[in-house]
Amino acid sequence: MEYVQERVTTLHDFGDAAPEAPTDDAAVVVPMTEREHAGLAAERVLSALETVAPERVVVPLRASEERVGSVASWLEGFDLPLELLWCDGPELGALLSASGLNGTRGKGRDVWLALGVAGDSDYVVVHDADAKNYDAFHVPKLLFPLAHGHEFSKGYYARVENDRLYGRLFRLFYRPLVEALDADTDAAVVEYLDSFRYALAGEFATTGALAREMRVQRGWGLEVGTLGEAFRLVGSAGSAQVDLGVHEHDHRAVSGPSGLSDMSEQVAAALLRAVEDNGGTPEYETLPARYRRAAERLVDAYSLDSAFNDLEYDRSGEREQVETYADAIASPPEDTRLPAWQEAAITPAEVAEAAAADLDGAVESVDAVPER
Template identity: 65%
Template sequence: MDYTQERVTTLHDFGRANPDAPVADAAVVVPMTEREYTALATEAVLSELETLQPKRVVVPLRASPERAPAFADWLDGFDLPLDVLWCTGPRLADRLADAGLDGESGKGRDIWLALGHAADRADFVAVHDADTTTYEARDVRKLLFPLTRGHDFAKGYYARVENDRLYGRLCRLFYEPLVAALGDVTDAPVVDYLDAFRYALAGECALTADLARRVRVRRRWGLEVGVLAEAYRVAGSDAAAQVDLGRYEHDHRAVSGPSGLTDMSDGVGAAVLHAVEADGATVDYDELTAAYRDAAERHVRAYAADAAFNDFAHDEHGEREQVAAYADAIAPPGADTRLPAWADADLDPAAVVAAARDDLAAARDR
């Protein structure tokens, strides 16, 4: 059983950890899209939240005008202090455009919209996905607990093991070796911080309301790493913790195609490289790509050995093909299109909520 501490405070679950936490002072943000509508996993997550009794549950919802009303009605059937924030309505789009914040949309933008409202309604904010089949209410308590112990940010970590297979491929085969390679070719302090997290691509985290107002958020992929880096920029590594959430099972993505892992690697790579360059490092991208390939080969062999040790099915050749595809994401990160911290935004979270509410009412009246 592991009990090792990392560069950041690491809290381990040695059995049934269920600590006291400020749930009554917390807003839980659960982003959803149309695929979560009436899904069994989503229903189980919401039912668990019913037992938790947080101060608010905020659902940033990305859905078509045809589906949003029925989705909101379904959500209203749960016994929760619920705020549904429809993220794709016309009034909200106009509000964002007026503030100069229109542009690419995605999960990151949805969560950013919810963070402003959540931080206004509660002292603490927890964020997690809705498709986790192993979700328990105590996961929220575990995420919130470090915020009562002098930390401003907590990140969940877990084993991505299902059906005798290793998952978490983007983290294992891209993020981990990329950060290792950056440690070889740069001396940016943020690299040690990024390397300390056991599952940096986890969507589960908790923040104080003050930190939630001060982080900039990536619009689409790379959201999770981007928030991780922002917590470092705003509060420093000593303010961060990571929490053992056990074993998580949820949806898997294809490697290629729209919204596949290769597409996601572009956003994750840009988030990491923005953080490293902002920390003062000058990156030679040819050198970094070569270092990544070397580090990734070490990871492929190590994970193949781990799979064999557990008698798991494992496609070592396929993992090398993924590495080759991910290497294309190692490039200068381009323009910074992150959404601003709410503390700096020319937009009131209450105006966002009002626009989203009016949009949903109009969609219901169609």
């Protein structure tokens, strides 16, 4: 346990933190896929939110037409002011296409749609649906700094389970890459990015106004891109991070579709673009080598930390991951971020209307299929 402050205000849980916060003025966004619905983690998250009593809960859903009806029926079983935003319907797709906004689908795109719909609330809290040990204090904890003058807050937590360290993409890629960047640029954004203790956490909160000012990455770069936007818009003085304890999440393989290797490419692009956006000029020719040196130092540190706590540690496996992630370090490709809602060619009301029509059509289609 410690009480160290970072460049952003850092709120610690010393064991019994249960702050009061304006949950009844907050929209909670819980992005979900059809795979996660009805799972134990998602069930726990939504059941806990029943005791939080937020103003509203917005669920941006990525699901096939065949599954959206069953997800909708399951969500109706929770005592929540819930708004289901189906992100894959034809009318919504046509609306986005007509405005030049459709493009690549992913978690970030889903959250962007929800931020538009939820941004008319005073506060917006975003968190994943796969935390196995989620509790009802997460929302008020994230809201607390916003109720006291900050505009952006980020959750952080330890990733320790099954007697080993997880959070590999953060530990082995994000953290050493930021350290390498810090050695070749004096841009203040790098120190800002370095101050977050779990920068890839899916849990964050903003004021409603800030939610509509942020440009959003379409995919797995969402979390890092959000930090870059928070720095651009409110800086360190307007940001905070909040201790959410220990989290247990689903674990991804390093390789394969949607594996950590693919994610590292999107995280790198978002991170390096955030640095460039805010005055940094990374030296890309030497950056991979400096990343490897920083990662090697951290592997040694994680190994010793694991031994100190009698945890298992696969040093060679972690080094192999470092080599895999190093291939992702390059100048960011074309910027495909979604625009701030206040500058978008469509309105949140149009999104909500199209998504509702799509949902009604999908449910009616399923109901019309005769039983055999």
